[in-house]
Amino acid sequence: MYTQAMDTMREEGGQPALRTAEEAALQQRFDNRIDAGDFIEAKDWMPDNYRKTLLRQISQHAHSEIVGMLPEGNWITRAPTLKRKAILLAKVQDEGGHGLYLYAAAETLGQSRDQMLDSLHSGKAKYSSIFNYPTLTWADVGTIGWLVDGAAIMNQVPICRCSYAPYARAMIRICREESFHQRQGYDSLLAMMQNGTEAQKAMVQDAVNRWWWPCLMMFGPPDDQSPNSAQGMRWGIKRVSNDTLRQKFVDATVQQAQVLGVSLPDPDLRWNEATQHWDFGTIDWSEFWRVVGGEGPCNRERLAMRVAAWEEGEWVREAALAHSRKQARKEKAA
Amino acid sequence: MQASIQIPATPELDYLLRLGDTCLISGQRLGEWCGHGPILEEDIALSNMALDLIGQSRALLTLAGQKSGKGFDEDQLAFLRDEGAYRNPTLAELPRGDFAFTILRNLVLSTWLKLIWERLRDSRDAELAAIAGKALKEARYHQQHAADWAVRLGDGTEESRRRCEAALAQIAPYLPELFEDDTVDAAAEASGLGPAWSSLREPWLAEMGEVLGEAGLALPESTKFRSTGKVGRHSEHMGYLLAEMQYLQRAYPGGAW
Numbered sequence: 001m002y003t004q005a006m007d008t009m010r011e012e013g014g015q016p017a018l019r020t021a022e023e024a025a026l027q028q029r030f031d032n033r034i035d036a037g038d039f040i041e042a043k044d045w046m047p048d049n050y051r052k053t054l055l056r057q058i059s060q061h062a063h064s065e066i067v068g069m070l071p072e073g074n075w076i077t078r079a080p081t082l083k084r085k086a087i088l089l090a091k092v093q094d095e096g097g098h099g100l101y102l103y104a105a106a107e108t109l110g111q112s113r114d115q116m117l118d119s120l121h122s123g124k125a126k127y128s129s130i131f132n133y134p135t136l137t138w139a140d141v142g143t144i145g146w147l148v149d150g151a152a153i154m155n156q157v158p159i160c161r162c163s164y165a166p167y168a169r170a171m172i173r174i175c176r177e178e179s180f181h182q183r184q185g186y187d188s189l190l191a192m193m194q195n196g197t198e199a200q201k202a203m204v205q206d207a208v209n210r211w212w213w214p215c216l217m218m219f220g221p222p223d224d225q226s227p228n229s230a231q232g233m234r235w236g237i238k239r240v241s242n243d244t245l246r247q248k249f250v251d252a253t254v255q256q257a258q259v260l261g262v263s264l265p266d267p268d269l270r271w272n273e274a275t276q277h278w279d280f281g282t283i284d285w286s287e288f289w290r291v292v293g294g295e296g297p298c299n300r301e302r303l304a305m306r307v308a309a310w311e312e313g314e315w316v317r318e319a320a321l322a323h324s325r326k327q328a329r330k331e332k333a334a
Numbered sequence: 335m336q337a338s339i340q341i342p343a344t345p346e347l348d349y350l351l352r353l354g355d356t357c358l359i360s361g362q363r364l365g366e367w368c369g370h371g372p373i374l375e376e377d378i379a380l381s382n383m384a385l386d387l388i389g390q391s392r393a394l395l396t397l398a399g400q401k402s403g404k405g406f407d408e409d410q411l412a413f414l415r416d417e418g419a420y421r422n423p424t425l426a427e428l429p430r431g432d433f434a435f436t437i438l439r440n441l442v443l444s445t446w447l448k449l450i451w452e453r454l455r456d457s458r459d460a461e462l463a464a465i466a467g468k469a470l471k472e473a474r475y476h477q478q479h480a481a482d483w484a485v486r487l488g489d490g491t492e493e494s495r496r497r498c499e500a501a502l503a504q505i506a507p508y509l510p511e512l513f514e515d516d517t518v519d520a521a522a523e524a525s526g527l528g529p530a531w532s533s534l535r536e537p538w539l540a541e542m543g544e545v546l547g548e549a550g551l552a553l554p555e556s557t558k559f560r561s562t563g564k565v566g567r568h569s570e571h572m573g574y575l576l577a578e579m580q581y582l583q584r585a586y587p588g589g590a591w
Contacts, residue, residue, distance in 0.1 A: 073369035080582035080591040081409045082392045093381040195590035313372020316433045319490025
């Protein structure tokens with residue numbers, strides 16, 4: 001998902017030995033609160049690893065929103081109608097807004113936005129693998145809305161109950177907007193599939209073929225290869241396992257594909273009467289690891305574009321700071 | 335490939351297209367910033383303004399389509415005209431440039447648009463007056479945003495000031511086109527459709543002078559050059575902008591979007 005790299009990182013190391021009776025008491029109190037389903041606020045005591053894990057997860061999520069503006073932003077100037085251009089602008093702008101809420105949520109854990117951006121720009125921090133795929137046609141924009149945002153909703157709704165309250169609150173707002181994003185994507189594809197030309201229908205099918213498997217990878221590696229999941233679950237940061245969410249997404253999407261009139265590119269996709277779920281084929285995890293490891297189709301371009309925007313904007317940020325310093329001096333003198 | 339539509343040449347239609355295309359082409363240029371702004375907040379602000387401008391262009395092009403007598407809709411007008419049938423002043427189509435250029439062009443155009451929207455609230459055309467009422471609120475915000483940044487950049491550092499001066503020097507030759515009348519203005523004024531553009535000049539200079547004064551900047555002397563976008567003779571930049579903007583409508587004739 002947007003924070004799938006959490007599954008791919010080494011653990012921070014074991015819980016450090018508790019030093020004092022006071023700390024042990026705090027830890028016990030924290031554990032009790034988590035067990036009771038309480039929310040943790042920024043001012044509350046929390047174990048270091050809980051803080052670090054959350055910080056990493058929320059900042060990865062924020063970076064995904066910001067890098068995620070690029071593949072769709074790629075089509076703003078080419079959107080085919082003014083209505084679609086307006087919708088796309090609003091959607092990509094929302095993603096920037098999600099980035100802002102999330103950076104703000106992460107800042108409550110003690111890291112500045114600039115520090116988080118430095119980690120992104122240096123390649124140290126990760127973002128979702130899905131944004132390293134190219135948007136080659138207009139149908140990719142609709143497909144991202146339908147499948148990528150659909151997968152994101154599936155993952156993010158449970159995070160609205162995350163034990164860390166500032167993150168949970170940000171996610172409630174984000175999920176509301178994501179559902180609009182998914183609907184507009186589906187609606188855009190439906191318009192082409194129901195009333196479009198054969199060339200448009202082929203464009204939609206091609207986009208679905210290219211995005212389907214990367215979308216299934218968004219949920220992260222299978223549960224038995226996701227070593228950090230158990231701790232995340234224990235802390236109430238992660239609520240539902242990767243495989244459960246992936247299955248839920250496939251089950252919901254198959255029917256939507258049928259209504260749309262597209263096929264999903266998986267010969268093994270079939271209804272399983274016994275499990276009451278859709279069985280699907282084997283995911284090519286070597287591709288996932290390649291993309292997460294920096295060798296996807298657009299990793300270099302995406303990061304380079306973020307770095308370029310940041311570097312080209314440096315003089316603007318400096319000017320704004322210089323102006324506000326001058327203003328402060330003037331006010332002080334007055 | 336989808337063929338171009340032909341627009342009847344009437345002063346009323348030209349007046350509406352000049353305004354509608356200014357919004358459309360400015361919105362197109364501002365949309366280029368999405369994902370590339372210097373600060374996340376500004377990325378969002380510029381995209382938001384692009385969105386407002388596209389919304390304004392939709393209302394105006396719909397109205398122009400109704401008045402064309404040919405039943406054109408907003409998308410036919412936005413995507414299927416030949417370059418010479420676009421009526422925006424050339425300033426709107428110049429490449430987005432750096433942040434200083436974008437801010438100062440926004441200041442110029444949002445101040446100009448705000449003034450014209452104020453006047454158009456009294457248009458004899460009720461539809462246009464209603465569009466103006468809504469657009470005015472947006473233009474006021476755009477002007478305020480651009481003015482705040484013009485002051486920050488003009489006052490900020492040596493570099494930001496130098497970039498602002500360079501941007502103003504680049505913008506200045508395209509300003510007269512915003513304030514010189516022709517038969518379209520005369521007809522609009524006579525019919526009560528809207529003000530002659532020349533009448534915007536004084537209040538525009540006053541408002542610009544106030545902001546630029548605070549920013550420690552000034553408009554350069556005007557030049558003898560005259561841009562001619564509003565009569566359909568554009569800069570070399572326009573062809574590329576339209577090729578990109580029109581591509582899908584042209585490449586997929588009969589498509590549904």
